[in-house]
Amino acid sequence: MGTPAEALRKLGYPATRGRGEILRILTESPIPLSSKEILDRFPPPRPDASTVYRNLSLLASLGLVRSVALHERSRRYEVASDGAHRHRVVCRECGRIASFEPRRCDLSRFEADIRSTLGYDVKDHSLEFFGACPDCRRTENGR
Amino acid sequence: MGTPAEALRKLGYPATRGRGEILRILTESPIPLSSKEILDRFPPPRPDASTVYRNLSLLASLGLVRSVALHERSRRYEVASDGAHRHRVVCRECGRIASFEPRRCDLSRFEADIRSTLGYDVKDHSLEFFGACPDCRRTENGR
DNA sequence: CCTCGTTTTGCAAGTATATTGCAAATGCAA
DNA sequence: TTGCATTTGCAATATACTTGCAAAACGAGG
Incomplete structure (x- = not known):
């Protein structure tokens, strides 16, 4: 490159x-x-x-x-x-975003299923997680 | 309910x-x-x-x-x-959307990783696939 | 280094999507 | 059925993005 x-x-x-x-x-x-x-x-x-x-x-x-x-x-x-391929974690409270590279991201099982049941040829995917970031967890749990 | x-x-x-x-x-x-x-x-x-x-x-x-x-x-x-939890497949050409219920959707490995490395408490996720739907595949491949 | 045709940029106007204030209408408990 | 809290419609506003057009920047060729 x-x-x-x-x-x-x-x-x-x-x-x-x-x-x-x-x-x-x-x-x-x-x-x-x-x-x-x-x-x-x-x-x-x-x-x-x-x-x-x-x-x-x-x-x-x-x-x-x-x-x-x-x-x-x-x-x-x-x-x-x-x-290189990344996933994201977003905090539902404050919107803070973290990005990480999956150690191994094997979703080929899904893609094979999709091809056989729906006929789509999958080229890409996007996986996001939502939850509470460390700071917001502390605040909402009260500890 | x-x-x-x-x-x-x-x-x-x-x-x-x-x-x-x-x-x-x-x-x-x-x-x-x-x-x-x-x-x-x-x-x-x-x-x-x-x-x-x-x-x-x-x-x-x-x-x-x-x-x-x-x-x-x-x-x-x-x-x-x-x-109930669904995933989507979107056609990059025509925008057609299909939705499906995963046979088994085990992303707990990801969630455990996220918790230990980033400290987020994951509550939900969203997984979308992108590719070509049957109709658009036919058109673009010429067969 | 300069010229010229092509591509991109800034500006202004336009469109789509979403949000908000307020008075009138609705929901529902008593 | 009445009364009060909540929601709705309407109009105005905000935000994200797109587009047309003339002026400016790009870069190939001389």
Whole structure:
């Protein structure tokens, strides 16, 4: 693999500043970010929000980033680095998100079932957990 | 368990027509519905959209319905019936959604890992698959 | 290094989804 | 049936995202 800029140019798209920054920002974040959060981390001069949206769509369609659906109003994005695959845990109280790489993520049994019963060819999945983060557990249990 | 109306009254909330219809509509649907889809299925007179949103929030906070996060712009909802637990498969091409009840859904290994490494107390999870539905597979493969 | 055609960006306007305040209508216990 | 708390409809507002268009940036070729 190469730098993000190389990856983009190889695919025939100019590596503009905005695209590079989005990839850098997402790479540096341990959790997926919303477009607003991405914008807030942009070093000045900040691009317009529409530019960020357009670039996120492009990068997603090229497979360089991936959108993550948590139970929120806005979408979040993370880098889709080479096979690495992540799951999320979201705190139902405070919304805190943690992201982790599964030790081994074998859902092939599900995928085989789905193919035979529903006929879908599964290419990807998304697994999120919801519960209480350490801080909120402490508060609500009273200990 | 009892009727939805009883469940609501037991929790101290009036069982209004809107609430009853929402629960009925969601119960009858094999896949989770958006607020707009719910509204469209309402027998006249249709309530205002804000009423549907308010009731969905209430029902969700009471645990009678549950929101499902697919990679879309709007939220979807399904009934949270007594332990029954569903997963979804979404077609990346046409958006078609299928829902199924897992034969056995053992993600306790994940949950134990999460508790020990991240400290979250997991109460729930959400697993979605993405791929190509039978129709779109046929079209894109050319056979 | 400069020129030129293509692609992207900023800006403004537009759309979809969701939330909120308030007065009128409804639910339901007595 | 009455009375009071709760909910509903309506209108306004907020938020997330999309789109059209002219100006600016990109980068290939000279």
